[in-house]
Amino acid sequence: xxxxxxxxxxxxxxxxxxxxxxxxxxxxxxxxxxxxxxxxxxxxxxxxxxxxxxxxxxxxxxxx
Numbered sequence: 001x002x003x004x005x006x007x008x009x010x011x012x013x014x015x016x017x018x019x020x021x022x023x024x025x026x027x028x029x030x031x032x033x034x035x036x037x038x039x040x041x042x043x044x045x046x047x048x049x050x051x052x053x054x055x056x057x058x059x060x061x062x063x064x
Contacts (some may be wrong), residue, residue: 004041006057020051
């Protein structure tokens with residue numbers, strides 16, 4: 001599992017409207033120029049609706 005800095009992750013998700021699906025998170029990160037590592041981390045998230053930036057960060061930090 002790749003690691004990502006939570007602050008960097010939130011920069012990639014700038015402008016995201018919540019709640020958001022995993023697919024929308026990935027698309028927003030791509031739009032904001034996220035690197036392959038960041039995209040990979042987001043693609044490994046469970047297929048849930050994320051209600052806030054904090055929810056995304058918690059999901060990412062809980063992945064193994």
